[in-house]
Amino acid sequence: MQNKITVETLNAWFGTNHALKNINLSFQENRITAIIGPSGCGKSTFIRCLNRMHEVVRGAKVSGKVLVDGKDIYERDIDPVDIRRCIGMVFQKPNPFPTMSIYDNVAAGLKLNGMKDKKILDKTVEESLKKAALWDEVKNDLNKSGVSLSGGQQQRLCIARALAVEPEIILFDEPCSALDPISTSRIEDLMIELKEKYTIVIVTHNMQQAARVSDYTAFFLYGELIEFGETNQIFKKPKEKSTEDYIVGRFG
Amino acid sequence: MKWNRRKLIDRIMSFLTAACVVVAIIPLLSILYTVTINGISAINLDFLTQLPKPEGEVGGGLGNAIQGTFIVVGIACLIGLPVGILAGVYLSEYGENRFGRMVSFVADVLAGTPSIAAGIFGYTFIVLYFGFSAIAGGAALSVLMIPIVARTTEESLRLVSGSLREASLALGIPRWKTILHIVLSTAMSGIITGALLAIARVSGETAPLLLTAFGNPYWAAGINKPISTMPVQIYTYAIAPFPDWHAKAWGGALVLIILVLILNIGVRFITRKKY
Amino acid sequence: MDRPKFRLSKLSGDLIFKTVVGLFAFGIIVLAFLLFRELFIASSLSRNAFGAGFLTTSTWDPVKEVFGALPFIFGTLVSSLLALLIAVPLSLGIAIFLSELAPEKLRTPLSFIIELLAAVPSVIIGLWGIFILAPFIRDYLAPPLSTYLGFLPLFQGPMYGPSMLTGGVILAIMVIPITSSVSKEVIMTVPIQQREAALALGATGWETTRIAVIPYARSGIFGAVILGFGRAVGETMAVTMVIGNSPHISASLFSPSYTMASVIANEFLETAASKLYISSLIEVGFLLLVVSVIINIAARILVWKLLKVERGAA
Ligand SMILES: Nc1ncnc2c1ncn2[C@@H]1O[C@H](COP(=O)(O)OP(=O)(O)O)[C@@H](O)[C@H]1O
Ligand SMILES: [Mg+2]
Numbered sequence: 001m002q003n004k005i006t007v008e009t010l011n012a013w014f015g016t017n018h019a020l021k022n023i024n025l026s027f028q029e030n031r032i033t034a035i036i037g038p039s040g041c042g043k044s045t046f047i048r049c050l051n052r053m054h055e056v057v058r059g060a061k062v063s064g065k066v067l068v069d070g071k072d073i074y075e076r077d078i079d080p081v082d083i084r085r086c087i088g089m090v091f092q093k094p095n096p097f098p099t100m101s102i103y104d105n106v107a108a109g110l111k112l113n114g115m116k117d118k119k120i121l122d123k124t125v126e127e128s129l130k131k132a133a134l135w136d137e138v139k140n141d142l143n144k145s146g147v148s149l150s151g152g153q154q155q156r157l158c159i160a161r162a163l164a165v166e167p168e169i170i171l172f173d174e175p176c177s178a179l180d181p182i183s184t185s186r187i188e189d190l191m192i193e194l195k196e197k198y199t200i201v202i203v204t205h206n207m208q209q210a211a212r213v214s215d216y217t218a219f220f221l222y223g224e225l226i227e228f229g230e231t232n233q234i235f236k237k238p239k240e241k242s243t244e245d246y247i248v249g250r251f252g
Numbered sequence: 253m254k255w256n257r258r259k260l261i262d263r264i265m266s267f268l269t270a271a272c273v274v275v276a277i278i279p280l281l282s283i284l285y286t287v288t289i290n291g292i293s294a295i296n297l298d299f300l301t302q303l304p305k306p307e308g309e310v311g312g313g314l315g316n317a318i319q320g321t322f323i324v325v326g327i328a329c330l331i332g333l334p335v336g337i338l339a340g341v342y343l344s345e346y347g348e349n350r351f352g353r354m355v356s357f358v359a360d361v362l363a364g365t366p367s368i369a370a371g372i373f374g375y376t377f378i379v380l381y382f383g384f385s386a387i388a389g390g391a392a393l394s395v396l397m398i399p400i401v402a403r404t405t406e407e408s409l410r411l412v413s414g415s416l417r418e419a420s421l422a423l424g425i426p427r428w429k430t431i432l433h434i435v436l437s438t439a440m441s442g443i444i445t446g447a448l449l450a451i452a453r454v455s456g457e458t459a460p461l462l463l464t465a466f467g468n469p470y471w472a473a474g475i476n477k478p479i480s481t482m483p484v485q486i487y488t489y490a491i492a493p494f495p496d497w498h499a500k501a502w503g504g505a506l507v508l509i510i511l512v513l514i515l516n517i518g519v520r521f522i523t524r525k526k527y
Numbered sequence: 528m529d530r531p532k533f534r535l536s537k538l539s540g541d542l543i544f545k546t547v548v549g550l551f552a553f554g555i556i557v558l559a560f561l562l563f564r565e566l567f568i569a570s571s572l573s574r575n576a577f578g579a580g581f582l583t584t585s586t587w588d589p590v591k592e593v594f595g596a597l598p599f600i601f602g603t604l605v606s607s608l609l610a611l612l613i614a615v616p617l618s619l620g621i622a623i624f625l626s627e628l629a630p631e632k633l634r635t636p637l638s639f640i641i642e643l644l645a646a647v648p649s650v651i652i653g654l655w656g657i658f659i660l661a662p663f664i665r666d667y668l669a670p671p672l673s674t675y676l677g678f679l680p681l682f683q684g685p686m687y688g689p690s691m692l693t694g695g696v697i698l699a700i701m702v703i704p705i706t707s708s709v710s711k712e713v714i715m716t717v718p719i720q721q722r723e724a725a726l727a728l729g730a731t732g733w734e735t736t737r738i739a740v741i742p743y744a745r746s747g748i749f750g751a752v753i754l755g756f757g758r759a760v761g762e763t764m765a766v767t768m769v770i771g772n773s774p775h776i777s778a779s780l781f782s783p784s785y786t787m788a789s790v791i792a793n794e795f796l797e798t799a800a801s802k803l804y805i806s807s808l809i810e811v812g813f814l815l816l817v818v819s820v821i822i823n824i825a826a827r828i829l830v831w832k833l834l835k836v837e838r839g840a841a
Contacts, residue, residue, distance in 0.1 A: 053422055058348065079539075085424025095415040099437045109423035112433055158419070165423055262731035266628045272620025273629075273637055276707070279700045280644045283655045338551035346545055347552070355552045358559045360831070364754075364823035365562070365816060366761025368788045372812045373562050375795075376569045395558060402555060428544030456648020459763040459792050466796070483650045483764075490654045490768060498658070505651045516646045520639065 004029040004169060004199040005050065010064035012045050012054055019045045021223045023064070027169075027216075032191060032200040034210035034231065037220035038246065043203040044092075046220065047171045050201065051087035052080035068169070085109070088162035092174040094154035096146030096161070103142040105157055109165035124164050132160035133190050152183025159190065170194065172202040176209065188213050207247060211235050219243045284509070291506025294499045300507070304469055304485070307494055314504050316471045317485040320386070321508075323472055324465055324481055325455050327390025332397030332454075333447055339398070340405025340443075345431055347406070356406070363399035370395040371460030379464055386472065386479040389465030393454040400453065404446025408439040445519050452515035456508060458483035482508045563816070570810035572803055581810060587774040589794075594807035596814065598774040602691070602784040603815075606766065607759035609695030609780070614702040615752055621703070622710035622748075627736045638708065645704035653768030656697045661688035661769050664696065669781060686781040687771075694770035694784065698759045706755035709830060713747030714740055750829025757822035761815065763788040787815045 005027040012020035020042045027033050035043045048054040049062055052073060065072045073083045096105050104111070106125045115121060125142070129135040134156040138149070146157055155175060162170060172191070176184040191200055191213050204210050210217055210231065217234040219227045219242075227234060227243045238244045298313050305312030343356055374392030382388065412435050420430040436443070466478040467488065482504055489501035573581065577594060584595025621641060625634050669686040676682045686692075717740045725739040741748075771783020772793055791808050 051422065053418065056418065056421055081424050081426050083424075084422055089422035091415060091419065091422075093415060095413075095419045097416060097419070097434055097438070099440070108420070108434075109425060112420075112423075112425045112429045161419075161423065258731055258734065262733040265733040265736075266624070269620040269624035269628055272617045273624055273641070276617055276621055276641055276644070276700075276703050279655075279660075280640065280647070282659060283647060283652065286655055286659055287651060335551050335554055338548045339555050342545075342548035342552035346549065351549075352552070355555050357827070359555050360827055361820055361823045362555065362559050362562075364757050364761070364819055364826075366763065366788055366812075366819055368761070368763045368791050369562065369566065369812055369816045369819075372569070372791065372795075372809055373565050376565045376809070377561070395562065398555060398558065402552075426539070427541045429540070431544070452646060456650065458648070458650040459788070462792055463795055483648060486654060487650050487764065487768075490650070490657060501654055505654050508648060509651055512646055512648060513643070516643060 002029055003027065004069065005201075006065075006067040006070075007050075008065040008067070010046075010049055010066065011062070012042070012049055013061040014045075014057065015059040019223050020049065023225050025218060025225060025228060027199055027201060029199050030195055030197075031215040032195050032202060032213055033216040033218065034214035035201065035203045035218050035220060036205070036207060036210050036246070037226075039205065041220045042223040043220055044173050045223075047089075047173055047201055047203055050169075050171055051089055052083050053089065055080065085113070085165050086167055087169040087171060088165065088167035089171045090155070090158050090162055090173065090175050093178050094151055094158050096149075096154050096157050098145070098147045100146055101143045102138050102146050102149070102157060105146040106160050106164050108161060113165075125160075128160040128164040129157075131163050131194065132156045133186065133193075134160055150183075152179050152186065155179060155183065155187060156190070159187075163194075167198070169199045169201070172200065174203050174205060177205065184209070207235075219246065221246070287502060287505045287509055290499070290502035291504075294503025295506060299500075299503055303471065304480075304500075307492070307497065310496070312500075314482065314485055314500070314507065316468065317480040317482045317504065318507065320465070320468070320472055320479040321455060321482045323386050323475065324389040324393065324461065324479060325451060327387060327475065328393035328397055328454055329447075329451065331391060332394035332401060332450070335394070336398045336401025336450070337405045337443060337447075339402040341409065341431060341436070343402065343406040344409035345435070356403070359399040359402050362395075363403065365395075366459075367396055367457050368459040368463075371463035374460060374464035382476060384464065384466035384478040386465060386475040386477065389461045389479065389481065390475075392460035392464045393457060396454050396457065396460070397450045400450040401446055404449070405439075405443050408442025408446065409435055411442065412438045441523060445523050448515050448519045452512045452519075455515070456483055456512050458487050462487070566809060566813040566816055570806055570813045572806035573810040576803060577807075581807070582814075585774075585776055587790075589801070589804050592801060592803050594804070596787070596807075596811050598776050599785050599787040599790050599811055600814070601776050602694075602770065603760055603786040603788070606691055606694040606698055606770065606784065606786055607756055609691070610698030610702050610759045611752065611756055613696065613699035614706055614755060617699075618703050618707035618710055618751070618755070619748070621707040622714055622751075623736055623741075625707075626711045626714045627740065628732055638711065641704055642708055644700070645708075649701065649762060649765040650768075652697060652701065653765035656693065656765055656769040657689075660697060661690075661693045664688070664690075664693050668692075673781075680778040681780050684777075684779045684781050687783075689769050689771035689783050690781050691770065691777075691784040692780040694766045694786070695780070697765050697769050698762060701762055701765060702755040702759050705758050706751050709751035709754055710744075710748050713744045713751060713830060716747070717743045747830050750826045750831075753822055753826040753829065757819050757826060760822065761788060761819050763792050767792050787811045791815075 003026040007023055007025045010020055010023040035046060037043055045054060050066055054060050054062055066074060097108060100108060103125055106128050107121050110121060110124060126135065134153060137153060149157060176187055194200060214231045217231045218225060221242055227238060227240045235247060238247060298311055300313060301315045302313035303316055343352055370392045373395060374388045378388040378391055416434055416438060417430055420434045461481050461484050465481055467484050468478045468480045472479050486501050486504040489497040581596050583597055585597040586593045586595050587598060625638050665686050665688040672682045721739045721743055722735050725735040730738060766786050767789035770786060770789060772785050772789060773783040774785045791812050795808055
């Protein structure tokens with residue numbers, strides 16, 4: 001098993017707000033790593049640094065290194081667009097493109113990057129929807145609007161959309177916080193299937209979820225990485241006092 | 253003060269302010285009523301399809317003015333819509349800086365300039381070199397359109413949620429394609445609304461066309477020739493001393509007001525449903 | 528993985544796109560600049576001939592080629608002020624009714640109808656003005672005014688229909704939609720706490736409006752009035768058709784007058800012969816442009832700031 005992503009002394013700012021402080025962390029290939037911590041501790045900021053989405057925010061700054069397969073994605077002259085194609089992201093609230101059909105939502109990433117071959121598009125759409133466990137539910141309604149689906153289906157549509165551009169890494173930012181328990185468990189199952197092929201990082205405020213799906217867990221507090229280790233160890237025998245406090249619910 | 257008395261004052265003020273609304277609506281109703289009543293008797297197929305006849309001869313119509321209005325407004329759209337929409341894209345997507353704020357400011361001020369000033373501009377800028385023409389008329393109208401379209405486009409684009417932009421960027425779609433294919437298409441109904449309202453506004457403009465498109469008793473002969481338009485034709489008929497022409501002015505007014513109201517009311521229904 | 532993973536960034540589509548739309552945005556500034564420059568240059572002949580006296584002399588004689596814009600400045604000012612005198616109280620009433628006192632269900636349709644008035648082309652309002660409003664004012668409004676207020680110079684002399692009074696009324700009709708809708712928006716930005724505080728004290732709807740809402744919205748309402756003034760000053764066709772178009776300064780609202788915009792619309796095309804005549808008309812237009820720019824900047828400062836802040840916070 002090798003490290004897919006290695007983060008070295010990562011710092012991030014929003015204007016003068018120092019949101020991430022000296023983060024060092026590695027993510028293993030074909031594993032799920034959960035990021036936990038109280039709200040506002042920098043979880044989202046952290047994973048948005050992994051696919052260079054952080055810099056989209058006005059006034060946001062980053063320093064440090066993020067090595068993907070040994071290559072720093074923050075190296076000068078690298079196009080963040082390519083990074084994002086290789087590192088997909090699924091957001092907290094399902095956000096399918098409202099003017100597009102289900103089919104077009106999934107095909108958007110390829111189409112807008114110049115793919116015109118209808119056969120390849122059809123095939124990718126079908127495969128991605130299958131991987132996202134949505135195909136059976138929508139295969140007869142591919143031309144319906146993406147926003148006509150239920151919340152859980154929309155989120156799986158967003159996962160399919162991310163899978164369609166063939167990333168190697170997928171970042172999930174609290175993907176289930178807007179969903180009901182049944183949809184949540186479907187997405188959790190899905191993540192476990194997906195780790196066969198992808199490296200997965202999931203931010204969650206739900207500790208049971210972290211315990212259920214992840215192999216490794218990182219605990220963040222006030223923009224700092226407090227503790228990192230195998231999920232079992234973190235939940236059963238945390239080394240740090242504050243980790244334990246958080247896990248037993250003594251934080252917000 | 254006694255409660256009853258305060259309540260009475262409250263009633264009176266509600267009544268008085270409601271009366272203000274009624275007073276303001278009366279002219280509108282009167283305009284719609286008189287234009288309809290006087291206009292309808294002037295309108296027939298000939299009126300919509302024939303050339304105007306000289307004073308004294310019966311019959312004739314506004315066919316060329318209708319044609320001319322479509323041509324001139326079409327030219328205004330060709331110039332005004334792309335400039336306005338693209339400038340609006342800049343303002344919304346890249347405009348959070350001094351230059352952007354300056355452009356919005358200038359657009360707001362430009363939106364308040366008297367239309368006759370746009371007419372003079374069209375005259376000194378185009379007519380003096382190329383003569384009275386459809387193109388000069390369209391250019392003058394586009395001056396009025398551009399700031400409206402730019403600001404409404406900007407506002408519609410700003411309503412598109414940031415999470416859609418992020419979703420697209422996170423798929424590795426470049427920012428410009430995100431704007432062009434995701435943001436613009438999501439905001440399309442707002443942009444179309446703004447464009448249609450701008451079209452409605454300039455379709456009824458008269459003053460700038462007096463100075464630029466002039467008028468023409470014949471069918472349009474090319475965009476570099478003087479051209480007849482409905483507003484100018486209505487004006488000409490209205491201020492003439494002949495009752496027959498007055499009837500034609502009302503007929504023209506009815507056609508024009510239907511066009512403008514359809515655009516206005518239609519647009520509001522479209523947007524009502526969307527949001 | 529056979530595709531190259533991280534290419535170096537090429538000449539970026541983003542940069543090209545941003546530059547292109549930026550150029551169009553710059554086009555707006557260029558347009559405004561050209562508008563000013565054209566009107567300024569084309570009026571230089573007149574400026575050189577008459578200097579500042581253009582603003583203060585009242586002779587407008589195309590035959591002798593002596594031009595002074597005072598009658599038009601006077602006509603524009605008086606007709607616009609008259610319009611505000613009529614429109615502002617009405618607009619305020621409308622704004623208060625539609626934002627505070629009207630039943631919820633009526634608010635949107637009534638606002639829509641009032642705004643529809645703004646959509647009617649001004650040439651049609653002018654047509655209606657010639658044949659309906661002017662006779663109405665001549666027959667029903669002017670006689671009582673001269674009977675009861677005839678001792679004032681304002682209401683003396685014969686009234687034929689086209690007059691300063693008719694012009695002022697027609698402008699008022701055209702000012703109401705903008706002044707009332709902007710006032711309404713401004714009033715609606717007053718924070719809910721402000722109202723609730725008054726309501727909690729047991730104030731009636733009107734008292735709440737008077738004590739809590741109006742004082743808070745005062746500067747924005749003033750901005751709305753200024754915007755209305757700008758609309759009146761720049762309005763051309765409707766006024767041209769009912770104000771009588773006579774370049775004489777008279778104290779009576781019953782006598783015909785002339786505005787800056789209408790003299791341009793009315794005389795521009797009669798003047799092919801004389802360069803100085805056209806240049807003088809363009810100078811009138813240039814003055815009009817400068818005045819309306821100043822008005823719009825002032826209104827923008829008063830209104831837009833308020834609306835922006837509130838929207839941003841929402
Ligand atoms: N768009 C933003 N602009 C400015 N500050 C932000 C922004 N997003 C987050 N922050 C700040 O960065 C810190 C970390 O936020 P975030 O990463 O969203 O936390 P989490 O996802 O753990 O709840 C917080 O203090 C938050 O206020
Ligand atoms: Mg978060």
